[in-house]
Amino acid sequence: MKNITLFLSLFMLALTGCEQVIDYELDEDTEKIVIEGLVTNQLGPYTVRVSKTLGYLQNGQTPGISNAEVTISDDKGNSxxxxxxxxxxxxxxxLIGTIGNIYFLKVKVNGQEYTSQSYLKPVTTLDSVTYKFKEKNAETDEGYYATIYFQEPKGKGDYYRFNIWVNEEQEDDIVAIDDEVYDGNYGDPEIDIALQKGDKLRVEMLSLDRPGYDFLRVLGTMQYYTGGPFDAPPANAPSNISNGAIGYFGASAATVINSTVE
Known part of the structure; x- marks a missing residue:
């Protein structure tokens, strides 16, 4: 299995500059175009990275392609x-990302065209945070555990990604959920991080379309795959890019809440 490094900050890490190694099963002689990008309802600029896979025996960051023509447009005529x-x-x-718009990506490289699209779904508001102190036991570290609250809109089919920072350092965990549990109700997920008094917590919640949710769920499985005897082999990360390219183009709305443990 081939390891390649994608700048998933463009999508799953929301422009934090982090990278993630993803496993793709690639033939020895196969060279793939890799495209990653994200549009949000936050101020731009928005970024798309175009690269290609390395040789079969090489691992690491994919080399960038500098001669591509990259266009983002929406269903309202903006381009x-x-x-x-x-x-x-x-x-x-x-370009300014707008909730409710569909965004289209078109990338031309060496006479080939690659396309994708994503709907910028609205996101509910994170309205409050509470903390509960837990003593150390076999499964829990001692500390304060945060619960975040939000009103989940009624109607199945909503998907969310959470980014979490503690004292300005982002946690690595990939957290993506659907609305099966909270549909139409008040959401109250607990963050499984032991905090201490004075710690600063930042939580960002991003809307996802279904392809984005599927993409992150597979990445989450890859993140904790150890290759042990009881681990099922992880699937290839899905791609929503046409013409055989790998990677992901998405659109997300974001809401943020900041809190300090007191």
Whole structure:
């Protein structure tokens, strides 16, 4: 199985600059185009990275492609050709992500065209945080555990991604949920991190479409796959890019809450 490093900050880590190694089963002589990008309802610029897979025996960050033509448009007639930066990075200048719009990505590389689309779904508001102190036991570290609260809209089919920072350092866990448990009710998930008094907590909640949720769920499985005798082999991460490219293009709305343990 081939390991390649994707700049998943563009999607799953919401522009934090982190990277994630993903396993793809690639033929020895296969070279794939890798495309990663995200549009949000936050201020831009938004970033798309275009790269290609390394040789079969090479692992690491995929080399950027500098001669691509990258365009993002929406279903309201807005369109922008992204500006090329370094290492296969392309960025918007004026585009503003809007809830309810469908965003279309088109990438042209060496005469080939790759496309994708994503619906920028609304996200509910994180309205409060509470803390509960727990003593140390066989399964729990001693500390304060945060519960976040939000009103989940009625109607099945909502998906969310959570990013968590403690004292300005982002946690690595990939947390993506659907609305099976909370549909139409008040959500109250507990964050499984032992905090101490004075710790600063930041939680970001992003809306996902179904392909984005499926993508992150597979990545979450990969994150904790150890290769042990009782582990099922992880599936390839899905891609919503056409023409055989791998990676992901998504659109998300974000809501953030900040709190300090007192």
């Amino acid at each position: 922008e050709v992204l500006q090329a930066k370094e290492n296969g990075i392309y960025q918007t200048k004026d």
